Amino acid sequence: MLLLIPLFPLVGFLLNASFGRRLSKGVSGTIACASIILSFAVSAAAVARLVGMPADEREIAQTAFTWITSGDLSVGLTLRLDPLSSVMILVITGIGSLIHIYSTAYMHEERDPEYARYFSYLNLFASFMLVLVLGSSFLVMFVGWEGVGLCSYLLIGFWYQKKSASDAGKKAFIVNRIGDWGFILGVLLIFTRFGTLDFQDLARAVSQLSPEQTFGTLSFITLFLFIGATGKSAQIPLFVWLPDAMEGPTPVSALIHAATMVTAGVYMIGRNAVLFGHAPLTLNIVAVIGTATALVAGTIGLVQNDIKKVLAYSTVSQLGYMFLAMGVGAYAAGIFHLYTHAFFKALLFLGSGAVIHALAGEQDMRKMGGLKKDLPITYWTFVIGAIAIAGVPPLAGFYSKDEILFKSFSSGHTWLWAVGLLTALLTACYMFRLVFMTFHGPSHHGNHEHSEHHENPGHHLHDAPLPMAIPLVVLAVGSIAAGWVGIGGRFEKFLEPSFGEPVASVTPAVEHSGSAETLLMLVSVAVAVAGIGLAFYFFLKNRPAADRMAQTFSGPHRVLENKYYLDEIYDAAVVQPVQIVSQDGLWKGVDVGVIDRLVNGVAQFVGGTSEILRLFQTGSVRAYAASVFFGVVLVLGYYLWR
Amino acid sequence: MSPTLNDYLILSAILFAIGTAGVFLRRNLITILLSIEIMLNAVNLSFVAFGRSFGTADGQIIVFFVMTVAAAEAAVGLAIVIGLFRHRESLNPDTFTSLKW
Numbered sequence: 076m077l078l079l080i081p082l083f084p085l086v087g088f089l090l091n092a093s094f095g096r097r098l099s100k101g102v103s104g105t106i107a108c109a110s111i112i113l114s115f116a117v118s119a120a121a122v123a124r125l126v127g128m129p130a131d132e133r134e135i136a137q138t139a140f141t142w143i144t145s146g147d148l149s150v151g152l153t154l155r156l157d158p159l160s161s162v163m164i165l166v167i168t169g170i171g172s173l174i175h176i177y178s179t180a181y182m183h184e185e186r187d188p189e190y191a192r193y194f195s196y197l198n199l200f201a202s203f204m205l206v207l208v209l210g211s212s213f214l215v216m217f218v219g220w221e222g223v224g225l226c227s228y229l230l231i232g233f234w235y236q237k238k239s240a241s242d243a244g245k246k247a248f249i250v251n252r253i254g255d256w257g258f259i260l261g262v263l264l265i266f267t268r269f270g271t272l273d274f275q276d277l278a279r280a281v282s283q284l285s286p287e288q289t290f291g292t293l294s295f296i297t298l299f300l301f302i303g304a305t306g307k308s309a310q311i312p313l314f315v316w317l318p319d320a321m322e323g324p325t326p327v328s329a330l331i332h333a334a335t336m337v338t339a340g341v342y343m344i345g346r347n348a349v350l351f352g353h354a355p356l357t358l359n360i361v362a363v364i365g366t367a368t369a370l371v372a373g374t375i376g377l378v379q380n381d382i383k384k385v386l387a388y389s390t391v392s393q394l395g396y397m398f399l400a401m402g403v404g405a406y407a408a409g410i411f412h413l414y415t416h417a418f419f420k421a422l423l424f425l426g427s428g429a430v431i432h433a434l435a436g437e438q439d440m441r442k443m444g445g446l447k448k449d450l451p452i453t454y455w456t457f458v459i460g461a462i463a464i465a466g467v468p469p470l471a472g473f474y475s476k477d478e479i480l481f482k483s484f485s486s487g488h489t490w491l492w493a494v495g496l497l498t499a500l501l502t503a504c505y506m507f508r509l510v511f512m513t514f515h516g517p518s519h520h521g522n523h524e525h526s527e528h529h530e531n532p533g534h535h536l537h538d539a540p541l542p543m544a545i546p547l548v549v550l551a552v553g554s555i556a557a558g559w560v561g562i563g564g565r566f567e568k569f570l571e572p573s574f575g576e577p578v579a580s581v582t583p584a585v586e587h588s589g590s591a592e593t594l595l596m597l598v599s600v601a602v603a604v605a606g607i608g609l610a611f612y613f614f615l616k617n618r619p620a621a622d623r624m625a626q627t628f629s630g631p632h633r634v635l636e637n638k639y640y641l642d643e644i645y646d647a648a649v650v651q652p653v654q655i656v657s658q659d660g661l662w663k664g665v666d667v668g669v670i671d672r673l674v675n676g677v678a679q680f681v682g683g684t685s686e687i688l689r690l691f692q693t694g695s696v697r698a699y700a701a702s703v704f705f706g707v708v709l710v711l712g713y714y715l716w717r
Numbered sequence: 718m719s720p721t722l723n724d725y726l727i728l729s730a731i732l733f734a735i736g737t738a739g740v741f742l743r744r745n746l747i748t749i750l751l752s753i754e755i756m757l758n759a760v761n762l763s764f765v766a767f768g769r770s771f772g773t774a775d776g777q778i779i780v781f782f783v784m785t786v787a788a789a790e791a792a793v794g795l796a797i798v799i800g801l802f803r804h805r806e807s808l809n810p811d812t813f814t815s816l817k818w
Contacts, residue, residue: 697749704741
């Protein structure tokens with residue numbers, strides 16, 4: 076049964092990849108949607124069975140076949156469903172289905188083979204992602220881990236004729252490879268230390284040990300794994316690829332670069348909660364990195380003008396929140412935020428996609444404005460998403476974000492809590508800046524270069540067509556209601572078996588003392604409302620004030636607009652040295668100077684010798700006969716007169 | 718006075734030298750083939766002479782083998798010569814140097 080879950084999208088991929096050239100858009104779109112929806116149905120059935128089991132025994136495992144047997148190592152292609160992976164598969168297949176449906180309309184202007192190619196990638200991605208979350212060992216997870224990286228590369232560079240898109244694809248792939256290097260090292264270390272790659276065996280082995288108070292093997296293992304997570308989940312220092320990934324089609328950004336793939340790192344830490352729990356030093360690093368990422372990305376998001384870039388930085392920032400939760404040992408809260416975030420971030424991306432679609436590809440918010448009247452469905456669903464991410468009750472984002480902030484405060488990380496709160500303010504602010512710039516105020520579109528597009532009287536602003544509107548509405552409902560499952564800690568209790576016994580010394584027993592929690596809740600709500608208010612003042616009521624602010628703080632503003640010059644710094648610190656070493660050292664020095672000269676030298680030696688030897692090859696039969704004759708005479712003579 | 722083994726061997730050597738000279742000096746493929754036949758028969762002669770001298774049949778048996786091989790060689794050789802002649806309208810071995818690099 077579990078096998079079917081990743082198998083359906085894989086079949087969809089194979090069909091579209093093999094026959095896509097000959098299929099019409101309708102057929103290839105239907106194949107893709109049907110396969111992911113079937114997968115969703117099976118997932119729902121499997122999760123229903125899981126929930127029906129007693130709380131402690133919630134686990135379904137299925138081994139497809141033994142994959143590798145070598146010495147002590149035996150790895151089966153085993154899928155395992157437990158509460159943690161059940162949340163993940165529902166998010167992947169559920170939100171994935173909506174995005175597939177949305178894509179059928181969004182990608183409609185592509186040519187037929189391109190359309191099929193797009194859907195085959197999308198299906199392949201879903202399949203790999205499901206393998207990633209269902210895999211019962213590091214090796215199976217790694218298959219999915221690399222697979223989603225590949226699909227991400229393919230989809231970011233989907234419009235490969237565009238240089239920036241293919242560059243962004245390569246950037247994502249290379250940055251991810253750096254993370255994977257850490258991941259592989261971590262996995263190898265685990266194998267040498269524990270002799271197993273199975274998550275459950277590993278957790279059992281680790282729980283025998285006492286938590287590491289100094290930097291030891293466990294800390295190294297977890298640190299390497301975390302490097303992998305920073306690559307895949309876009310954390311400092313490897314987050315630079317995610318904003319560039321917005322070159323891909325918008326539904327891809329929604330599915331891969333907001334809702335699912337980028338959460339793989341968070342999931343991986345949650346999956347190995349016991350392991351990380353025994354390495355408190357690494358957990359601290361995780362929490363600090365997560366918080367720093369949340370703040371840095373939030374500040375950058377505040378000044379970006381590309382609608383998708385804002386959402387991209389917002390994603391990085393929210394992922395930072397999840398890592399903060401993981402780092403303070405609040406695994407359930409982190410996964411809860413992952414789950415609610417998937418709803419509203421997918422909604423926001425799809426909403427921005429609807430805007431971009433309506434404006435024929437325009438992404439610059441300064442050229443938008445006043446779209447509220449023309450795009451009512453998009454507007455209202457988008458506002459719901461924005462409120463949800465800002466953290467206003469009773470929408471989804473409030474519950475998860477509040478949970479994370481509460482957990483970080485109550486576990487004694489007051490500083491991280493304060494920064495998290497500041498980030499919450501920023502989140503509310505930049506999200507509503509986006510809403511106000513895009514949907515409110517005077518209209519800026521259609522008066523510049525877009526006027527020629529509007530010569531066609533049939534092409535006026537149109538709201539999302541039905542296949543796009545339905546996912547928007549469903550996701551909006553989800554963004555409102557998804558958080559309700561967490562009321563009273565039910566979600567947490569459901570997930571608990573997946574994280575093993577909490578390590579007492581790391582996570583002090585959190586007392587849900589009513590008064591403190593209520594106070595903190597009020598604070599975070601106040602902060603969210605304040606953020607919205609700030610955005611309202613600066614970007615709707617008093618627009619010149621925002622420009623004046625930007626001028627007063629032109630220095631910091633420029634730094635933020637240029638994303639802290641991180642790309643430039645990486646370029647100078649990493650890319651240029653690598654290029655110089657590769658070009659002048661390895662290429663012109665080693666390759667041309669040593670390897671080529673060696674090979675050419677051998678060839679020249681053989682050639683020169685042959686020049687001499689060929690003189691013997693006269694081609695005259697009689698000369699050959701003479702040499703044979705005299706040769707025989709010489710040999711015989713030697714034996715006769717010896 | 719009947720000829721001794723030495724006489725046969727001298728005759729054989731003379732014939733062999735004639736054949737060799739023919740192979741080296743003549744410029745006609747057919748003549749060269751004929752010269753090769755002379756060389757073979759020179760060897761045959763010495764075989765038979767040795768066989769008679771030692772009083773065994775070995776020499777004559779070997780000669781039969783040499784004759785079969787010589788017949789086959791002549792057939793193949795002549796066929797090649799005809800083929801070459803059709804190509805080049807010449808029987809001079811010096812014109813067939815295209816195997817030279």
